[in-house]
Amino acid sequence: MNKIKDNVSKEEWQTRVDLAAAYRIVAHYGWDDLVFTHISARVPGPDHHFLINPYGMMFDEVTASSLVKVDINGKKVMQSDYEVNPAGFIIHSAVHESREDAQCVMHLHTVDGIAVSTLKDGLQAYSQQSLFPLSALSYHEYEGVALNPEEKARLVADLGDTSFMILRNHGLLTCGESIADTFLYMFLLQRACEIQIKAQSTGQDMIKIPDQILAGIQAQAKQVTRSAGGALAWPGILRKLDRVNPGYAE
Numbered sequence: 001m002n003k004i005k006d007n008v009s010k011e012e013w014q015t016r017v018d019l020a021a022a023y024r025i026v027a028h029y030g031w032d033d034l035v036f037t038h039i040s041a042r043v044p045g046p047d048h049h050f051l052i053n054p055y056g057m058m059f060d061e062v063t064a065s066s067l068v069k070v071d072i073n074g075k076k077v078m079q080s081d082y083e084v085n086p087a088g089f090i091i092h093s094a095v096h097e098s099r100e101d102a103q104c105v106m107h108l109h110t111v112d113g114i115a116v117s118t119l120k121d122g123l124q125a126y127s128q129q130s131l132f133p134l135s136a137l138s139y140h141e142y143e144g145v146a147l148n149p150e151e152k153a154r155l156v157a158d159l160g161d162t163s164f165m166i167l168r169n170h171g172l173l174t175c176g177e178s179i180a181d182t183f184l185y186m187f188l189l190q191r192a193c194e195i196q197i198k199a200q201s202t203g204q205d206m207i208k209i210p211d212q213i214l215a216g217i218q219a220q221a222k223q224v225t226r227s228a229g230g231a232l233a234w235p236g237i238l239r240k241l242d243r244v245n246p247g248y249a250e
Helices: 010-028 086-098 111-117 128-134 151-159 179-200 211-219 221-226 230-244
Strands: 038-042 049-052 068-071 104-108 137-140 164-167 171-176
Touching (some): 010 038, 086 151, 104 179, 111 164
Antiparallel strands (some): 038 104
């Protein structure tokens, strides 16, 4: 820990701590998929360097010092005993490369998220929670395992300036100006998917939120999502981790 901490800026170390916490809170909620999804964060500073999980490490094991620092091509720029998943970084590098505001990118394979991604009509306005992602939601069609660099341009075009994306037959993606915001966006998107799948499973008729309410949210998309409270919730999340799974800041 001391070796890494002593060789990076205070800003990078704080980003490492927050990113490791994001991995662990995702594991706490049961949203991880063994070792097969990723959360990445831009390293503060002039270089286009990023932090991502060591491939093969479970999310609840990730620490600030174990995160791997890579360039935009996924090549390590700091000594590490760990490698990164090339398929995972193709998705993340596409977003980071095209969106200067995407300081953090979270991509998950949650059960309810994938379930909604297979529905022809996708996410619907069935809950208050759904209004936030529906205010800035995009879709990307499935092209197989993300190993083809040519897919990056199509993913970026589909993402546009949205903060929430449903990857068809694949999973969920959020991006934001901070790790705290990105996690909160995923929390809202995942919760909306959980509610929809649970409600649909009853087989009863569904009540949709009126179009005019959704239209009002969509008209104020940036204001709504940016005031969703990531920074407000994040300190409490760290306190929770300190109780249930400490050690992320090592």
